[in-house]
Amino acid sequence: MALVMVQGHVFESLVAPEARADALYQMQLVLHGSTAPGFLFASGFVAGLPRAPLSLRASLRRARRLLFVFGVGYALHLPYLSFWKTLRATPLEQAALFACDALQVIAVTQLLVLALQWIFGRHAQKAAGALTVFVLAAGPFVYASALASRWPPALGAFLDDRTGSHFPVFPFAAFVLAGTMAGAALGRQDAATRRRRGLAWGLGLLGAGGLLSLAFAGRMDFWHISPGYVLLRLGALVLILLLIERFAHRDRLGIKALALLGHETLLVFCLHLYLLFGGVLGPPLLGAWSGSLGFGAAFLVLVGMLPVLFAAAFAWHAFKSRFPQGATDVLAFLTTAFVAEFLTRPW
Numbered sequence: 001m002a003l004v005m006v007q008g009h010v011f012e013s014l015v016a017p018e019a020r021a022d023a024l025y026q027m028q029l030v031l032h033g034s035t036a037p038g039f040l041f042a043s044g045f046v047a048g049l050p051r052a053p054l055s056l057r058a059s060l061r062r063a064r065r066l067l068f069v070f071g072v073g074y075a076l077h078l079p080y081l082s083f084w085k086t087l088r089a090t091p092l093e094q095a096a097l098f099a100c101d102a103l104q105v106i107a108v109t110q111l112l113v114l115a116l117q118w119i120f121g122r123h124a125q126k127a128a129g130a131l132t133v134f135v136l137a138a139g140p141f142v143y144a145s146a147l148a149s150r151w152p153p154a155l156g157a158f159l160d161d162r163t164g165s166h167f168p169v170f171p172f173a174a175f176v177l178a179g180t181m182a183g184a185a186l187g188r189q190d191a192a193t194r195r196r197r198g199l200a201w202g203l204g205l206l207g208a209g210g211l212l213s214l215a216f217a218g219r220m221d222f223w224h225i226s227p228g229y230v231l232l233r234l235g236a237l238v239l240i241l242l243l244i245e246r247f248a249h250r251d252r253l254g255i256k257a258l259a260l261l262g263h264e265t266l267l268v269f270c271l272h273l274y275l276l277f278g279g280v281l282g283p284p285l286l287g288a289w290s291g292s293l294g295f296g297a298a299f300l301v302l303v304g305m306l307p308v309l310f311a312a313a314f315a316w317h318a319f320k321s322r323f324p325q326g327a328t329d330v331l332a333f334l335t336t337a338f339v340a341e342f343l344t345r346p347w
Contacts, residue, residue, distance in 0.1 A: 008032030044179025073103030205235030
C-alpha cells in the first residue's frame with residue numbers, strides 16, 4: 001500500500017494534464033483508490049491484535065502516539081508557520097486546514113476503539129461491529145442532511161467531503177473499525193484458521209458489497225458513501241491480506257524492504273508529500289516538474305524517489321531499534337520546536 005500510495009501521488013503531482021485522459025492514468029487511479037482504505041484497515045488490524053482491555057500504561061502510550069499522528073495530520077495542512085497569520089487565513093485556506101485526511105480519521109477512530117476496549121472489555125469487538133454498521137447505515141443520511149455545513153468547519157469536516165475532506169469519518173471510519181475486528185478474529189488465530197476464516201469473510205463481503213451496490217445503483221454515489229463500496233473494498237482487503245501473508249512466509253526477495261515500509265509508513269507518508277507538494281517548512285523539491293511530465297518521465301522520478309524513501313525509513317528504524325528512548329526524545333524535541341515556532345512567529 002505504501003508503494004502504491006507513493007506511485008499514485010507521483011503521478012497525481014507530476015503527470016501533465018493532457019496525459020491524464022489516457023486509459024492508463026485512469027486505470028492507476030482505480031488502483032490508487034485502494035491505498036487509503038488499506039492504511040485505515042491495517043491501522044485497525046494492529047489495534048485489534050492485543051486482547052482488550054490494554055493496561056493503563058499501554059493505553060496511555062497508544063493514546064499519546066495517536067494524538068501525535070492527529071497533530072501531524074493538521075501540521076501537513078497548515079497554510080502558514082504562524083498561529084497569528086493562520087487566524088487570518090482565507091475561507092479556502094481554512095477549509096484545507098480543517099479537512100479530514102487519512103491521519104485524522106485513523107487517529108480519531110483508533111482513540112474511539114481504545115475507549116471501546118476500556119468500556120466493553122472483551123466485548124469490545126462486538127461494540128466495534130455495531131459501530132461499523134452504524135457508520136455504514138448512517139453515512140448516506142449524514143451526506144443527504146448537509147449537517148456538516150451547519151457545524152463549525154473544524155468539526156463539520158469530519159462528517160462528509162463537502163468541505164474538502166478526502167477521508168471523512170463517514171464512511172472511512174468503517175475501514176478502521178472493520179480492521180480492528182479482523183485483527184481480533186484473524187490475527188490471533190493459527191495460519192490454517194486464518195486462511196479459512198479470511199476466505200469466508202473476504203468472499204462474503206465481496207458478495208454482500210456487490211448485492212448492495214446493485215440495490216442502491218442510481219440512488220447514491222457509489223464512490224463516496226455507498227455501503228456497497230465499503231464492503232467491496234473490505235472484502236478485497238481481507239483477500240489481499242491472505243495473499244501478502246503467503247508471499248511473506250515464502251520469504252520472497254524484497255519482503256523485508258516492504259516490511260520496513262510498513263513499519264515506517266508515517267515517515268514515508270510525510271517525506272514523500274514534502275518532496276512532491278511541499279508545506280510550511282519549504283517548497284516541494286520536485287515542484288519544478290509539477291504537471292509537466294509524461295508517464296515515462298514520472299515513472300523514472302518514482303524509481304529515483306524510492307531509494308531515498310527506503311534509506312530514510314532504514315535509518316530511522318535502525319535508530320529507534322537501537323536507541324528507543326533517544327528516538328522518543330528526538331520526536332519530543334522536534335514537536336516542541338515546531339509548536340514553539342508556530343506560536344511565537346508573528347507573521
